[in-house]
Amino acid sequence: MLPAGGPKFKRRKAERPDEIVAAAFEIFSEKGFAAARLDDIAARAGVSKGAIYLYFATKEDIFRAVVEMGVAPNLGLIQDNIAAHQDSFPDLVRGAVGVLGQMLATTPIGGIVKMVIGESRNFPELARAWHDTLIRPALGAMTLAITAAQARGELRPGDPRQYALSLISPMLVGVIWRETFEPVGAEPFDIPALARQHAELWLRGMLVQPEPQP
Structure with a gap:
């Protein structure tokens, strides 16, 4: 007969990399890369610091796993x-921008974005x-979707890669x-609402042909 908790231990061990990555996601978002300590990640994940080295050799490896x-x-x-x-290209834009805006608003990814921007010179x-x-x-x-829409005559001519960047940029600025x-008192923006409004303006x-009004 297996001892009580035996299967739980095996399941727990198998889940440890995911738990370490989830903890690192939060710690990197809160503290940045340079200030994040393996001790902090281990404590948040509920494992020993030594357990981290069973799965990740360096802090950079942990960050790659977070990504x-x-x-x-x-x-x-x-x-x-x-x-x-x-479906139509406007529906594609609204759907993609809506999902991205919601993800930026409801996950710690914003802190990671700020970390990458702020620390990439020291940690390329x-x-x-x-x-x-x-x-x-x-x-x-x-970019490929915009190129295809231009070929169908739906969108104005121009550099599709630059158009793609202009579509997502306001959401990054919002993050x-x-x-x-916001941490120093600035009035917040509703990022999903910002994403929806910009998508309509961009479209x-x-x-080439305005959408029919309902």
Whole structure:
């Protein structure tokens, strides 16, 4: 007969990398990369500091795991939806921007964005991992969608990559505002509402034929 708690221990051990990554996500968001200590991550995850080294050799490895396991799956869903979208381009934009705005508003990702921007000069691996795993694929997917819409005659001519960046930029500014200025008393922005409003403004400027009014 197995001792009580035996299967629980095995299940717990298997879950430890996920728990460490989730804890690191929070600690990096709260303290930044340089100030985050492995002791803090271990305490938040409920494991010993030595247990972290069973799964991750360095703090940079933990950050890469945060990007790949904690953020990339959410952005991957947006990319998949963009690639598979069969409806109108305005619906694609509204859906993608809505999901991204909600994710930025409800997860600790904003603190990670601020960390990458603030510390990438001293830790260039942070920016490299963020760009290669997240930014390049997401920007690339939207760039391809804009290129296809231009080829169909739906959108105005112009550099599709620059158009893609202009679509997502206000949300990033909203996150930076929240993480930098709201803690010192600045009036907050509703990031999902900001995303929706900008999507409508962007579409009005980009569509060759205005949408029919309801």
